[in-house]
Amino acid sequence: MLSVSNVDLYYGAAQALRGVSLEAKKGEITCVLGRNGVGKTSLMRAIVGQQAIRSGQIALDGSDLKGEAPYTRARRGIGFVPQGREVFPLLSVKENLQTGFAPVKRGERTIPDHVFELFPVLKSMLSRRGGDLSGGQQQQLAIGRALVTRPNLLVLDEPTEGIQPSIIKDIGRAIRYLKEAGMAVLLVEQYLEFCRELADKVYIMDRGQIVFEGVGADLDDPDVRKHLTV
Numbered sequence: 001m002l003s004v005s006n007v008d009l010y011y012g013a014a015q016a017l018r019g020v021s022l023e024a025k026k027g028e029i030t031c032v033l034g035r036n037g038v039g040k041t042s043l044m045r046a047i048v049g050q051q052a053i054r055s056g057q058i059a060l061d062g063s064d065l066k067g068e069a070p071y072t073r074a075r076r077g078i079g080f081v082p083q084g085r086e087v088f089p090l091l092s093v094k095e096n097l098q099t100g101f102a103p104v105k106r107g108e109r110t111i112p113d114h115v116f117e118l119f120p121v122l123k124s125m126l127s128r129r130g131g132d133l134s135g136g137q138q139q140q141l142a143i144g145r146a147l148v149t150r151p152n153l154l155v156l157d158e159p160t161e162g163i164q165p166s167i168i169k170d171i172g173r174a175i176r177y178l179k180e181a182g183m184a185v186l187l188v189e190q191y192l193e194f195c196r197e198l199a200d201k202v203y204i205m206d207r208g209q210i211v212f213e214g215v216g217a218d219l220d221d222p223d224v225r226k227h228l229t230v
């Protein structure tokens with residue numbers, strides 16, 4: 001599905017990613033963990049086309065995404081839930097969801113039923129402004145909006161950040177449902193237990209590099225956790 005090979009990324013002279021390689025497969029949850037500032041967001045932005053890479057390759061189903069704009073990548077089936085959610089505060093919940101229609105063919109511009117099945121709160125708040133929702137509701141809206149684009153690969157950047165535990169559970173349930181429906185899910189997290197419960201595959205980053213690769217259960221190992229303690 002998604003294959004990242006040997007990617008280097010720079011901001012001016014500062015190198016943020018060093019030879020990063022990873023894979024995210026269909027029907028699996030792949031989790032990228034790491035402390036603040038190690039390059040997780042840079043990697044996700046590179047995958048969705050919001051940040052150019054210096055070298056290496058990012059490929060979807062064997063086809064190189066080099067030079068493709070975020071819009072084209074969305075049409076190819078990459079959905080993105082950015083860090084901080086980026087909900088439009090003055091648009092209604094319904095309008096926020098409809099912004100996900102842009103990469104979808106004209107005849108298919110409907111909100112999929114599973115968005116409201118996974119997050120019933122969105123249905124009851126369709127006419128409310130995005131900015132009036134709680135942080136947790138906004139996160140559900142951001143995930144709903146990404147699902148409207150009909151992704152095969154869903155990239156989520158810290159979906160649990162600043163969210164109350166009951167909504168974290170709902171988000172975890174939704175992610176598991178999407179995996180079971182055959183989606184590839186790539187998840188950036190700092191919340192270790194959330195990854196431990198969900199992840200099929202785990203990568204840990206430190207200073208722009210992948211320093212550990214394993215399965216969810218490996219996160220019980222104190223030597224592995226060492227990469228994550230400050």
Ligand SMILES: Nc1ncnc2c1ncn2[C@@H]1O[C@H](COP(=O)(O)OP(=O)(O)OP(=O)(O)O)[C@@H](O)[C@H]1O
Nearest residue numbers: 011014016034035036037038039040041042043083
């Ligand atoms: N637009 C930018 N311009 C210059 N440097 C940047 C930019 N974005 C990120 N960086 C730097 O690149 C490095 C990696 O940042 P990045 O946001 O990818 O890390 P992160 O692991 O996602 O951190 P966090 O968990 O805080 O989001 C950091 O040193 C950061 O300061």
